[in-house]
Amino acid sequence: MIIDRLYEEVEKKGIVCVGLDTHLDYIPKKLKDEYQDVDRIMFEFNKRIIDNTLDIVPIYKLQIAYYEAYGIKGLMAYKRTLEYIKSAGSLSIGDIKRGDISSTAEMYGKAHFEGDFEADFITLNPYMGFDTITPYLKYLERRDKGIFVLLRTSNPGAKDIQYLKAGPQSNYIYYHIGDRLKELGQNYIGSCGYSLIGAVVGGTHIDEGEEIRNKYKNMFFLIPGYGRQGGKGKDVVIYLNKRNGGIVNSSRGIITSYKKYEDGDKNFEKYARLAVLDMREDILNGERI
Amino acid sequence: MIIDRLYEEVEKKGIVCVGLDTHLDYIPKKLKDEYQDVDRIMFEFNKRIIDNTLDIVPIYKLQIAYYEAYGIKGLMAYKRTLEYIKSAGSLSIGDIKRGDISSTAEMYGKAHFEGDFEADFITLNPYMGFDTITPYLKYLERRDKGIFVLLRTSNPGAKDIQYLKAGPQSNYIYYHIGDRLKELGQNYIGSCGYSLIGAVVGGTHIDEGEEIRNKYKNMFFLIPGYGRQGGKGKDVVIYLNKRNGGIVNSSRGIITSYKKYEDGDKNFEKYARLAVLDMREDILNGERI
Numbered sequence: 080m081i082i083d084r085l086y087e088e089v090e091k092k093g094i095v096c097v098g099l100d101t102h103l104d105y106i107p108k109k110l111k112d113e114y115q116d117v118d119r120i121m122f123e124f125n126k127r128i129i130d131n132t133l134d135i136v137p138i139y140k141l142q143i144a145y146y147e148a149y150g151i152k153g154l155m156a157y158k159r160t161l162e163y164i165k166s167a168g169s170l171s172i173g174d175i176k177r178g179d180i181s182s183t184a185e186m187y188g189k190a191h192f193e194g195d196f197e198a199d200f201i202t203l204n205p206y207m208g209f210d211t212i213t214p215y216l217k218y219l220e221r222r223d224k225g226i227f228v229l230l231r232t233s234n235p236g237a238k239d240i241q242y243l244k245a246g247p248q249s250n251y252i253y254y255h256i257g258d259r260l261k262e263l264g265q266n267y268i269g270s271c272g273y274s275l276i277g278a279v280v281g282g283t284h285i286d287e288g289e290e291i292r293n294k295y296k297n298m299f300f301l302i303p304g305y306g307r308q309g310g311k312g313k314d315v316v317i318y319l320n321k322r323n324g325g326i327v328n329s330s331r332g333i334i335t336s337y338k339k340y341e342d343g344d345k346n347f348e349k350y351a352r353l354a355v356l357d358m359r360e361d362i363l364n365g366e367r368i
Numbered sequence: 369m370i371i372d373r374l375y376e377e378v379e380k381k382g383i384v385c386v387g388l389d390t391h392l393d394y395i396p397k398k399l400k401d402e403y404q405d406v407d408r409i410m411f412e413f414n415k416r417i418i419d420n421t422l423d424i425v426p427i428y429k430l431q432i433a434y435y436e437a438y439g440i441k442g443l444m445a446y447k448r449t450l451e452y453i454k455s456a457g458s459l460s461i462g463d464i465k466r467g468d469i470s471s472t473a474e475m476y477g478k479a480h481f482e483g484d485f486e487a488d489f490i491t492l493n494p495y496m497g498f499d500t501i502t503p504y505l506k507y508l509e510r511r512d513k514g515i516f517v518l519l520r521t522s523n524p525g526a527k528d529i530q531y532l533k534a535g536p537q538s539n540y541i542y543y544h545i546g547d548r549l550k551e552l553g554q555n556y557i558g559s560c561g562y563s564l565i566g567a568v569v570g571g572t573h574i575d576e577g578e579e580i581r582n583k584y585k586n587m588f589f590l591i592p593g594y595g596r597q598g599g600k601g602k603d604v605v606i607y608l609n610k611r612n613g614g615i616v617n618s619s620r621g622i623i624t625s626y627k628k629y630e631d632g633d634k635n636f637e638k639y640a641r642l643a644v645l646d647m648r649e650d651i652l653n654g655e656r657i
Contacts, residue, residue, distance in 0.1 A: 102475070144468060144475035150484025154443060176468055178493050179433060180523045186391070186433035195439025204467050206495035206518060208525020229495060234469045236497020239548070240541060245534035252529060252541070259528070 080222045081199055082299060085170055086271035088137030089323045093359045096172070096301070097132060097351070098330025099125050099160065100142045103149070105335045107344040117149050121156035124347075126163055128334060131348040135355050139164050140172040140301075140328050141198070158195045171198040172301065176229065178204030184214035192218045200225045202279055202301070205256050206240075212263065212276075219267050225275040227301040230257050231291065233281025254294070261295050273299040273324065280318055280325075288317035292324075300325030305358065306332025312358075312365030319362075329358055369511045370488055371588060374459055375560035377426035378612045382648045385461070385590070386421060386640070387619025388414050388449060389431045392438070394624045396633040406438050410445035413636075415452055417623060420637040424644050428453050429461040429590075429617050430487070447484045460487040461590065465518065467493030473503035481507045489514045491568055491590070494545050495529075501552065501565075508556050514564040516590040519546050520580065522570025543583070550584050562588040562613065569607055569614075577606035581613075589614030594647065595621025601647075601654030608651075618647055 103117070106124045114120045129139060139160075146157035164171045173196060177187045191201045192215070205211055205228050218224040231241055231253040241253045257278065264274030277299040280291060292300075300318050305311075306329040315327045336354035337343030343350055392406070395413045403409045418428060428449075435446035453460045462485060466476045480490045481504070494500055494517050507513040520530055520542040530542045546567065553563035566588040569580060581589075589607050594600075595618040604616045625643035626632030632639055 100472070102471075142472055142475075144466070144472045144479065147479035147485065148475040148483060150479065151440060151444060151447065153479075155440060158440065176466070176493075177433070178467065178495070179431075179465055180521075180525065182391075183389070183431055183433045186431075186437040190433065190436035190439065190442075194437060196436065204465075204493055204495050206467070206493050206529055207521050207523060208528035208530070210523050210525035232469075232496050234496060234499050236469065236499035239497035240495055240529075240544065241497070243534035243541065243544065245532035245541065252532065252534065255529065255532065 080269040080275065081170075081225050082273050082275050082277075083269040083271045085138060085225070085299070085326075086269070086273060086323060088170060089326060092135050092137045094319060094323060094325065094327050094362060095136055095355050095359050096138050096140050096326040096328040097128065097136050097333050097355065098140045098142060098174075098303075098328045099128070099334065100145045100330040101125055101156070101334070102145055105331065107337065107347050109344045110347075116152060118152040118155040118159070121146070121149070121153065122159045122163070125156070125160045127348040128351045129164060129167060129169070131352045132355050133167055133169060135352070135359070136169070138170040138172060138200075138326060140174050140330075142174045142330065143196075154196075161196065161198055170200070172200040172202065172227065173198035174202045176202050176204045178206050178211045180207055180210045181214065184211055188215050188218060192224050199223075200227060200277075202227045202229065204229050209259060209263075219275045222275070225277060227277045227279050228256070228260055230260070230278035231280050233304040237281065257291070257295055261298065264297060268297055273297055277301060279303065292318055301328065302326065303328045305329045312361035312363075314365075316362055316365040327358070327362060329354070332358070369558035369564065370459075370514050371562050371564050371566075372558040372560045374427060374514070374588070375558070375562060375612060377459060378615060381424050381426045383608060383612060383614065383616050383651060384425055384644050384648050385427050385429050385615040385617040386417065386425050386622050386644065387429045387431060387463075387617045388417070388623065389434050389619040390414055390445070390623070391434055394620065396626065396636050398633045399636075405441060407441040407444040407448070410435070410438070410442065411448045411452070414445070414449045416637040417640045418453060418456060418458070420641045421644050422456055422458060424641070424648070425458070427459040427461060427489075427615060429463050429619075431463045431619065432485075443485075450485065450487055459489070461489040461491065461516065462487035463491050465491050465493045467495050467500045469496055469499045470503065473500055477504050477507060481513050488512075489516060489566075491516045491518065493518050498548055498552075508564045511564070514566060516566045516568050517545070517549055519549070519567035520569050522593040526570065546580070546584055550587065553586060557586055562586055566590060568592065581607055591616045594618045601650035601652075603654075605651055605654035616647070616651060618643070621647070
């Protein structure tokens, strides 16, 4: 089961998920001069970071918006990067946050679990309801794909809907979603104890962190918000369940870390590696608190 | 302002929005035999439907999932169809339902309002909060782009989140969103009386239809759910504000209508036109009730 494979990778390599949010502005001039085409430039940048972090990173997350922004060429880089990650023996998350129903959701499934843009995991947006989730279950049945559903994010706007209290028990909206995901996820629990149905849980609020972690013990968390978005090691560690129950994503904090160094342009992949190691240590230190 | 242009088109051509949900299974075998490449097949199918409905359709909606499913080739057809709609002097909606924040949302803006996939309007998902909407306002400032935000959909799952009651006044979640959209939309009202910030409102519930229409008088509605999804003329007419305050989308009901006819394969574009005319009449009849 793919969640067991992810769990094992995390045990071996740590909890840092590298976000390949590959904006052209993030790419060193030197590399941009080396190649002509946008798709080649984006792919080469990603490839070198992957090559230099493969032994310390369990999974890579591609935010598809960055590739869509560069149109057909950008999506060719997206496709090629996913293929490269697979051929290198690693795992991928297509951070697509799609949220549509019935036949439309089926088409997204075809696109991101079978087609040109095939990833091991994808992220989903549940706003339209649980019929945005069920069309993907047929892939989960095959045990080789998993999903991360947006549960509670850490952006300021999260209060607009997710943090509203609703229903007879006046529960946060995100608990309404979480409880259903938990139930649905019971059918897909791997030997590691986690389900193929995971959740995206923001990393900058400690307050309810323990509660949400305890409530959903079988849910593997994708935790964004580390680094540039304000999260710190001690903020995210609470979600990890003290047994590698999640991965912590950092994107710009890793892929643009080279910009702080004089020789960064020439050695961006080296500094990406350093940033992963730093982050891993920061989180391990957080765990000791 | 683009909303004024849409309003005028609706006045001239009626309220039927054709949804180009172009699945390969929906395309006549004859056309598939004629061309080799998937992108060419999809584009030709779309082009012929557009050519045959241009005078009775104010705007075309492309559900991007259908194109993503066919990968790079599919997205080439998506791009080319949007370009063709523009060159034909008509309007387009990129039905992308993206819902992400800050720099990621900016990248989606770049992709779908500037880049290869430029459309006149796009659909957005507000689940992560209003910081999923604000990054697009810079395009609205220029007056030549508009958005439709998911407000209340008509799928069964809509009850899972949208129909929950929340907050001190125990209002439906969709009213929490609608009230904020209304406020935000005040800055972008065209001479037609409608805002560049519109909403997606499902067409199969009459009950609260009148309430939602009265509450948001300046909001132009994109109304899906007609035809295959169960909506009827009398169900959708309530949302139109008796002054063309919305467009009603039908996808399969129009583009696959040829399948009912013996000579459908050869004349699919003719039957698409017929389906638009039928639908327009059904809705006009609904209005007389």
